[in-house]
Amino acid sequence: MRGEQAVKNLTHFIISFLVGGLTPFILVYIASAEGFYAFINHHASWYCENCVYALLVPDIFSPLHKYFYVVTGLALLSLIAIQTLRNSRSLVSLAYASVGAVVALNYVFTPQMILMISPLAVLALNKRELGTYVIADIVNFSLIITFFEDSTLRSLFSKIIPIETGFNPWTIDSPTQWLATIRNMLILITIVASITKRSELSNPSERAFSLN
Incomplete structure (x- = not known):
């Protein structure tokens, strides 16, 4: 019985991901x-481009970013699959977690790519998680502004911390990339939170099964 439920849960995950x-x-x-x-x-x-791996490898043209994407993406998707085997979850929650992982861990994460996961976030996240996601979305919007104002922002911050001046919103020392990193981390937090919390089972028989 437990094995059948695990297979059913995993099937839901695969379907939602595909x-x-x-x-x-x-x-x-x-x-x-x-x-x-x-x-x-x-x-x-x-x-x-706006990827989280710039924290590890500042060279934005390094091929290592693509390898990091494959490794971390597979790791997070595996975590989602494991959690799915343990507890039944809705298809929309699985879709948000799986698609969100692919987007947030991508080595290319342009501001408009958040549209790929926003509809799923609204449907899948609880109030606290959605609040975190909204903050991430606001930060994501701010990327567009800071991108074009990078030179001005660098000049301001250079008076406080040692960063290069000029226009270069692509490297990790740019305020634009600071915001991109915050956005990426916040989205990843919502993904991990949504897949690690205990799911609410829909009927008494499922709740009884989960206790066995």
């Missing part, structure tokens, strides 16, 4: 196969 993660790409491919391949090739050769 539907939530692959559907947007399938739609793009259907709309324009040429555009889809151009999109893949473009991002495959891209640098670390």
Whole structure:
């Protein structure tokens, strides 16, 4: 009985990941196969843009960022799968966690990419988690402003801390990247919180089963 429930939970996770993660790409491919391949090739050769790995490797052109993405992405998805085996979870929660992990841990995380997970966040997160996500979204919006004001912000902060002046919003010493890191961490916190909390089972038989 427990094994059957675990298989059912894992099946839900796989379905939610495939539907939530692959559907947007399938739609793009259907709309324009040429555009889809151009999109893949473009991002495959891209640098670390607003990615969390700049904290470890400041060189935004380092290929290590892509390796970090694969390792950390698989690790978080594995954690989600393990938690799914332990407790039943809704498809929307699994979709948010899995798609959110792919986006937040990506070596390319432009401000508009948050639109891929915002609808799922509204449906999947509780009040406290959603509050954290809203803060992350506000920080994400601020990235657009600080990007164009990077030179001004660098000049201001250079009077307090030793950073280079000029326009360079892509490197980790930029205020823009400070905000990007905060945004990434906040989103990851909501993902981990949503998958590690004990799920609310829908009926008494499921609750009794979970206690056995």
